[in-house]
Amino acid sequence: MSSTAAAFFDVDETLVRVKSMFHFLEFYLRRRGEPEGTFARLTADLRAAAAAGTPRQVVNRAYYRLYAGESAERLAAAGEAWFERAVEDDLFVPETVTAAERHRAAGDALVLVSGSFFACLDPIAAQLRADWTVGTRPVVRGGRLTGEVVVPVIGAVKGRVASAVAGVRGVDLARCAAYGDHSSDIPLLAAVGRPVAVGDDPVLTAHAELAGWQRLVPAEPVRAAV
Template sequence: MTAAAAGPGGCGGRAAFFDVDETLIGIKSMFDFLEFYLERRGEPPATYRRLAAELHAMAAAGRPRREVNRQYYRFYAGHSASGLARLGREWFGRRLAAGGLFTAEPAARLAAHVRGGDFVMLLSGSFSACLDPIADHLGAHAALGTRPLIRGGDLTGEVLTPMIGPVKGRAARAAMAVGGLDPAVCAAYGDHSSDLDLLRSVARPVVVGDDPVLAEYVNRDGWERISAEPLTGELPAAAAITARYEAGAVADVPAQAAPVSLEA
């Protein structure tokens, strides 16, 4: 699914924008998918550990998140876009079956927004191989992530603008402008200080979890904060939260597999 897959028109003038990793799901999808992808290619566990350590070292050295994001996608240079999409759905299916993938309150909120007729968009530094199956499962209207450049059906290893930091806020504002949506009645959900621009783009920011920078806004400006505790079961709280939403309450509160080819 892409941002063009379902536009914001006809959604009653409201939208909800969700960060994904550690907001809607309790894991970092890019790292988790990379480990799965390498395993399916028959790589030893040491390969994942080496590549993950390279990214962690860049972050620890103070390199900007957008640079770390770009480096991540260089690992996929020369690999089939359609093969990655196929493995993304396999990765998601396994993760979903294992349980505990989603965070309970944010996932229930998303369900409430969908049931309430809002336009729901996922925004993430991850890419479509991970985001599309998540969006499809949750019923989100669109998912916009970092877009790898593709030539001849294969990833080049480079990307367009990483969907990191202020870019998420710009994407949300663009979606609202194109769809004629009023930021005063829109919501956004994020877990990290890098989501600040996204959260500031709407009148109803919701902080997920305990990020210390975002906690300042919760304490000073009265931003809402919800738990990032994992979901167990099939969204048991969704029906109750949806009922509150439709009544106006929520709206008013700011096994080892064989190696596979990645050929299409």
């Protein structure tokens, strides 16, 4: 990646309309032949924890424990199938995809930064021709997920990702852009010279207005998806 600038994009509800981790999990359980109600049962505690204000990093780790023992190869194949189905259901947010295309045309490197994982991110990155994708990396041993992750790519970690890209790939953060839809994306947006707050998250919107950040409000709000 020889560009001197990059455009960093959060993924869920920024580039795509859904929370990919949950959307994929529901698809995967159905594909695996699990009984009706399995998805709701497995995610009930995660949703309750999120509603109670449990830090996103903690919820993120708990989510990946649901995959303990699962084959990484099988998950990757399911991710491709999930993506094909999701694209048919209007997966992408047109305004941010257009922004990504504009950055690519200008010669900026595209970097996806997400708490999601390879099953979801790899097909999305391929479709958008991302130069680099940094997601939460599950620990894999003997081809199977252990249920643990290296580091949840959430909150302050996203800001550190931007700094790492700048150091390793030689991009100038002052010339870089970043797009995110949630207050947890503030560290990523604050790391660059051209931050863009996507959507109408109240905390992020208030911060963006005080900081004078650009805003991008899609014509159609992202759906309240699983």
